[in-house]
Structure formats: structure tokens, C-alpha cells
Amino acid sequence: MSGILASTKRHARTVKGIQGFPIIMLINIFLGIGFSFVIPFNSMFGIDEVGMSNTSFGVFMLISSLCGIFFSTWIAKLSDRVPDRKFILILCSLAAVIGYLGFAFSRNYAVLLFFSSVFIGISSSTFSQVFAIGREMLTRSELPEKQVPFYMNILRTLFALSWTVGPAIASYALLYMGFTGLFMVAATCYAIVSIIALLFLRRKSEAAGRSAAKEILPLKQIMLQPLILINVIAFACISTAHNMSMMNMAQFVTKEIGGSQQDVGVIFSITSVFEIPFMLGFGILATSVKSDKLIRLGAILALIYFCVLFFAESSWHIFGLQILSAAYISITSGIAITYFQDFLPDMPGTATNLYSNANKAGSMLGFMLFGFVADVFGYRNVYLTCAAFVLVAVTLLFGLRYARRTPAEASISG
Template sequence: MSNFLAAVRKRTQSVMGIDGFSVILLVNVFLGIAFSFVLPFSSMFGIDEIGMSNTEFGVFMMVSTLFGVGFSTYIGKLSDRVSDRKMILVICALAGAIGYIGYAYSRNYYVLLAISATFLGISTSTFSQIFAYGREILVKAKVPAKEIPFYMNILRVLFALSWTVGPAIAAYVLLYFGFKGMFLVAAACYIIVVGIVLLSLKKTSKEEIAQPKPPQASIPLRQVIFQPFIFVNLIAFTLISTANTISSLNMAQFVTKVLNGEEKDVGIIFSIPPVFEVPFMLGFGILALRVKSDHLIRLGSLLAFAYFGTIFFATDIWHIFPIQVLSAAYISITSGIAITYFQDFIPDMPGTAMTLYSNTGKIGSLLGFLLFGLLSDAFGYRNVYLWCAIFAFIAMIMLFALVKAKRVQFGSSSSVSA
């Protein structure tokens, strides 16, 4: 154990020595705070503050998600064709600031929908661009390829850490300053991101601009998506994200209406995974130095299946508490190691790769929003977890089926084993 902690300490300290990476880490913290301020309270804002019905809120989220997927896909592909990703990152963050300022002052459903679909749709690419920028910094610093997953996990850890304090601070701001104050703080975080990027990230040199972009950057997006190995991974991760979203929406109802628990029990259940996610992310990051990411991803799908399947058999509140450690474990892999896993598909197109990964989460969330009501009404809250387990099992089978699959090397006739 002491050797493991020493390895984590040594690797973590080395992060600060990589030129520009500490800036990206700081940017990621403020982006995480902005996310954690808004997402937990989005349904309260829509339904309680604006007066949307459940159906109107569902349509609102669906339209916003679809536009977000469209914008992020286009921006991700564009970012791999331009020489300086910095200005794209600035534009995306600026769009987020404008969007949340609009949220602070407007209470009209259609105005908010337009803001969400456009400005916030563009801003969804900020997350992807930060991680794509982070990978480019590591590559330029000549960090060994086998060590990149650990450093990318550090980047993901700081985003997760923002969620440990963000919602609590947001609740305080909401209590004293209302939704207007909460959204203005989120907008301020995006403005800080813009400032840090403009002032601290180095501009691409003339020599780097003069270098031709890799031929992979001009490959049509459809050809990338429908390459069998990548397409199967996209479907599998979308299924896991769908199961995760349905599970999160269902938990409060399952605890209070099936297990006869209280609201405080729900709070405890949701507070357990973040405690374990940070050490798990660091641990799996160290493990990724020795084990291929493919193997860890399959482990993550197995843990997801085990989590949902075990929850289905829970008959008392206390049963769920230890099971949440499984949730932290699979999320640490599917939202940490998975970033590098996807970027390794097309290493010369980090923006596109990160966008494809993040879009599986967005589409999975969209499907989760739509399926939760249908499944819970038709089968009951307990059986919802059986469906989540089925989705995770299908994803697991798909990922294990790729053990002997071949990855296409875009721009080359060669291929490598998974």
C-alpha cells in the first residue's frame, strides 16, 4: 500500500513539470464548478421556477441535448483541422458565459430553449476541447504513450473534485440569491476560463502553424464513426450511460417508495460514490501504466453490470450503501480511463475522439430521460434496475466481443489488435 501511495505521489508531482498542463488543470476546476452549479438544479429551475410541465421539461432537455450533440460533433471535427485549438476553447467558454447570463435574466420558455440550443449547445464542447488540449500538451511534452492515461485521469479527477463542493455551494447561493445568482456564478466561472486561456495558455507558434495537419483530420466523420471497432464502442458506452442516467433518476423513488426510506437516505446514497471516485481514478490511472486500457474498460462494464444487478436484489436501505462502492468503481473507469481509450482510437484527432466519447454520455442521458418514465410506469421502480442491468450486460458482451477485433489505422492500411 505504501508503494502504491508513493507511486501516486510521485506521478502527481510530475504533473506540475509539464509545460501548460497545470493551466489546463486549473481551467478544468472552474469548468467543473460551473457544471456542478447548474446540472443538479436544472429540473428545479425548469419545473419550479419556470413552471414547465414534466413533458415540457423533457422536450426542453431533448432539444437541448440534440443541439449540443450536433454542435459538439461539428466543433470537435473542426478543432482537429485548425492549427490553434486555443481560440475554439475561448469561443466555447464565452458561449457558456453568455448562455448562463441569459438564464439568469430570462423566464420565458422559448427564449430559454433558444439560449440552451445555441449558446449552451456550443458551450458543451468546452469539456471536450479541454481534454483534447490536455492530450496535445502531453504529446508535445513527449510524455510516453503508456503514461498518458494516468495524466488524463488526473485531469478527470480535478473535474470530479469540483463536484464534491460545487453542489453544496450552489445550494447556498440558491438559498440566498436565487436562480439569478446561481446562474451568474456559473457564467463567472466560464468568464474566468476565458481569461485563464487567453492569458496563460501559449499561442501556437508560427512553426507549428506551418506544419501540415495530419491526413486523418480530413477523413469524413461518418467514416470514423462507422468503423466497426469504434461504432461498437460508441453503442456500448451509450448503453452504459443510458443505464446510469435511468439509475440516477430512479434511485430516490426506489429508496422512498419501495424500501420505505427517507430523503436523508437518498442524500447519503448519492454522497458515497464521490468519496471513492477520486482514489479509484488515481488507482486505475496507475494501473493503466501496466495494463492495457482495453482490459480496464471491459472490467468497467463488468462492474456496471454487477452494480445494477446487485441493486435489483436490495431489500433494505443499508444494502445499498456498500453497493455504491461498485458505482464509484465503474464510473471511475467509464469516465476516466475511457477518455484516453477513445483518444487512442484516432490519436491524431483528439478533438473528434473526445467529442465522440462525450456524445455517448449526452445521447445516453437523453435516452435515459425518455426511458425512465416508460420503464418505471410499466415495470415498477425495482424492475427498472433489472433493465439497467440488461443494458449494462449488452454493453459488456459487445466490449468483450472486441477482444480479437482489429482497429483501423486511419490514413494507413495497417491495423492493430484490440
């Protein structure tokens, strides 16, 4: 026990000594709270509150995701060229404030689609910018390179920490204040993000920004590298499964197995509670084990999770399964960020956005398929579809292990 405490104190001192890193950690906490208040209840808002059908909700999310990919790709390229990301982060978080205020006070499909496509689409870059800034801070510090994945995982763990209580509190906010109160809280969290960034986040030197800009590669050239392309497809498949599951969970629990809204909040909170030790543990493991091996492990755990979830008959069955969910999410959303950033160490914004856009592409497909599969085959069979997508990802990731790669690609994967 004393050894754990000593190690924790040592890491805390290290974090405190990295210029600006405690501020970006604080920003990440509020970003996570904003996410955790909205994402678990998206389908309930669209279907139960606004009155969308499963299919029209899928179309709504499809269009929103397409716009998110467009805006985030453009913003990522811009952020790797400008001297400093601070004001891009502020503008993206302010866009979220406007977007979620629109969600709070409108129930019109067309109006909501506008706010979601434009303002929430722009705000989708907030996550990428936070982790790109975090990576830059670690790179500029005196931290040994092999320790970077661990401290990036600490940053990702704080995002998960926000989810330990966020969905459960959100379920009670929904119960007593409705969706208007829910989205008001989310807007407030993003407003706090912009205020903290404006007042406390120091600007990067202009010289550093110019030197990074010289290393920019065309996006087409990046995407045509087989290693990157295959990883993007694999992560898009995992994201498809994850987002179908996220959209399906509230409906599955409340309409298929007789659970309550509070059960939904508990289910999402359990995942986040276990994500924290898993992320720290896998972060430590990543300092000595190649990240591609951990990524393959995460994909296998996801496959097992969705296969077993298909057979759940009660909320308490899902409670236990969320531990397995936390394990695969800890890898595919924690280690994966550093894994993608290592592909393009001089372009952290673009690299993080590759990971983020793989998730958005998966979200887009997942949202579209969720409505179709749920309408035609039922909420339970959504999880069988999730398992099929993860099986594709597992096949691709293990295929990379045996594929012939160029020396440059081999060096990227470590």
C-alpha cells in the first residue's frame, strides 16, 4: 500500500511539473461531464422526447456525424498550421454552448438538425484539440518518451472519471428538470471549458507553431498509407459497434428487459468506474508492451462483450458485463489516442483527428444501422450486429500483424 501511495505522489509531482498539463486536465474533466450528460440519453431525447422514429433518428445522427467529420477535419488541419490551439479550443467549446442551448429549447426536427450539424459539428473538435494540446505539452516537457502513453492515459482517465457520476446524475436531472435542464448543464460545462482555456491556458510560442507547420503532410498522402488506413477502418468498425450499443442501451433496458431510466444511468456509470483503474493499468502496461498488442487485446474483449450482451435478460446481467465493457473501452479509447499520435508525431491535431474521425465514421454508420436493425430485427439483435462489426475489426488488426509492411510503417508501430 505504501508503495502505491509513493508511486501516486511521484506521478502527481510529475504532472504538476509539466507546464500547463494540470490546466488541460481540468478542462478535460468538464469536457467529460458535458459528454456524459448528453450521449447516454441521445436516443431517448430523439425518440421519446422529440418523437422521431428509430429510422429518422438514425438519419438525424447520420447527417450530424457527416457534418462533424467535415468540420473536425478542416479544424484539425488548421490547428496543425496555426501557432497556437488555444483559441481554436475556445471557439469549439463556445459552439457547443450554442448547440446545446438550441437542444434545450427546441423540439423541432429541422431546427435541431441545424444546431446539431453546425454547432455540435464544430464542437466535435473540442476532444481532439484537448488531447493534441496535451500531447504537445508532454512532448515539450522533459518526460521520457516511453512515459508519454502513461500520462496520456491519465488525461484520458480524467475524461472517464467524469463519467463515473455524470450519467447517474444526468438521469436524476432528467427526472426532475427534463431534457431542458439536461442540456443546460451540458452547455454550462462547455462554457466553463472556454473560460478556463481563456484565463489559464498559456499560449504556445509562435516559433514552435511555425516549426510544426513545416511538417504538415497532405491528408490524402496520410490516408493512403496501408497501416493507417487499415487501422482507421478497424477503429471505425469498433466505433460502429460501440455507438450502436450506446444508442440501443436505453431502449433495450427500458423496452426489452423491463429496466428503468435509473438502471440506464447506473449501467453507464459502472463502466466509467472501472475504466479508471483499467486505463491507469493499461497505461502502465503500455510503457513496456507494444501498443499494437494491447489494441488487439481490446478488440477481442469487445467481441466477447457484445456476444455475451446479446443473451442478457435483466439489468443486473448488464451491470456485471459493464466491467468487460470498461476493459475494452480503456484500450480502444485510451491507448488508441497515443497509438494514432505515434503515426504522425509532428501533427498531433491531425493524428488525434484520425482517431476521432474513425470514431465519427463508426458513429455515422452505427446511428444509421441502429434504426434499421432495431426496427426490423429488434433491440436485442442490435448486439449481434455489434459483434459482427467487431469481428471485422479483430480480423483486420490481426491481419496487420502478418502483413508485409514498409520499414517506415514498421517503425511507426514500434
